[in-house]
Amino acid sequence: MNHSSSRLLRRAGGAIAAVSLALASSATFAQQSPALDRVSVWLGGYYAHTDTNIGASDSTGQLKGNVNLEHDLGFQDHKTVPRVRLDFLVGDSQGFSFDYYSVNKSRTKTLSDAISYGGNDYSASASVHGKLDFDFGSAAYRWWFGHENDVFGVGLGGAYYRVRAGIGGEASVNGESIGEASTTSNESAWAPLLQLGWRHSFNDQWRMYFDASGVKKNGGPLNGHIYNGALGVEYFPWKNLGLGAEYGYTKIRLNQRRTDYNADLDMKLTGPSLFVRLRF
Numbered sequence: 001m002n003h004s005s006s007r008l009l010r011r012a013g014g015a016i017a018a019v020s021l022a023l024a025s026s027a028t029f030a031q032q033s034p035a036l037d038r039v040s041v042w043l044g045g046y047y048a049h050t051d052t053n054i055g056a057s058d059s060t061g062q063l064k065g066n067v068n069l070e071h072d073l074g075f076q077d078h079k080t081v082p083r084v085r086l087d088f089l090v091g092d093s094q095g096f097s098f099d100y101y102s103v104n105k106s107r108t109k110t111l112s113d114a115i116s117y118g119g120n121d122y123s124a125s126a127s128v129h130g131k132l133d134f135d136f137g138s139a140a141y142r143w144w145f146g147h148e149n150d151v152f153g154v155g156l157g158g159a160y161y162r163v164r165a166g167i168g169g170e171a172s173v174n175g176e177s178i179g180e181a182s183t184t185s186n187e188s189a190w191a192p193l194l195q196l197g198w199r200h201s202f203n204d205q206w207r208m209y210f211d212a213s214g215v216k217k218n219g220g221p222l223n224g225h226i227y228n229g230a231l232g233v234e235y236f237p238w239k240n241l242g243l244g245a246e247y248g249y250t251k252i253r254l255n256q257r258r259t260d261y262n263a264d265l266d267m268k269l270t271g272p273s274l275f276v277r278l279r280f
Contacts, residue, residue, distance in 0.1 A: 032147070033149070069107070069132060076107075093147070097139070097141075126169050128169035132265075154195065159192075164184075198211075214226070225253055244273075
């Protein structure tokens with residue numbers, strides 16, 4: 001073998017070694033992080049402490065009543081809210097995330113103090129029924145950065161929310177009784193969603209995470225913002241089955257435009273959640 005052939009073989013060998021090293025590095029870089037699951041299912045409940053105000057104002061902004069559902073109407077300030085999540089990866093570092101929960105509350109109370117809402121006055125000793133249904137669902141596409149025990153994520157998507165609220169009972173207008181009266185609202189909307197997340201794997205059984213999200217919509221019949229944050233841990237005594245526990249905070253501020261008045265919802269949810277966790 002002459003000198004030029006030997007040199008050519010050495011170059012070819014070097015090139016093959018370089019390509020092999022690059023492919024090995026690429027494979028290592030592309031591997032799925034132990035902090036992420038191919039498919040992740042969350043089934044559980046959110047034991048939420050609620051603080052809820054509903055208000056009404058006319059087109060000029062003049063107040064037409066403000067009611068705190070827990071204080072004025074005796075709504076329970078703690079309620080277990082069902083919650084469902086689904087996450088799955090497309091590849092090793094991207095995927096979809098879905099979340100849904102619903103808050104439904106109602107109460108009939110004989111008032112000890114007078115209240116006003118939506119242009120109707122409800123005097124002390126009047127029997128008043130209040131109702132609030134709030135539904136929230138979101139879908140987002142997430143990008144995860146990092147392939148070791150820590151990953152950071154950004155998600156973009158959309159959120160659907162619906163508010164149904166109402167107060168009814170024995171009412172009066174300008175001091176004159178009008179008998180039974182009620183004020184209700186029922187609106188829904190879609191809004192853009194931004195998510196931020198962090199995942200950490202201590203080992204195959206224990207993990208920790210933080211999630212934050214924001215929804216904001218300007219204009220339309222139902223607008224406002226919804227912010228959420230949660231810090232949690234996961235424990236998997238079995239490979240595919242475990243438990244998740246987190247503490248969350250949700251701030252909801254929505255405004256509904258109506259022909260005769262505008263309705264406002266100001267609600268805070270805080271408290272722990274417990275999930276049965278399935279991973280594949």
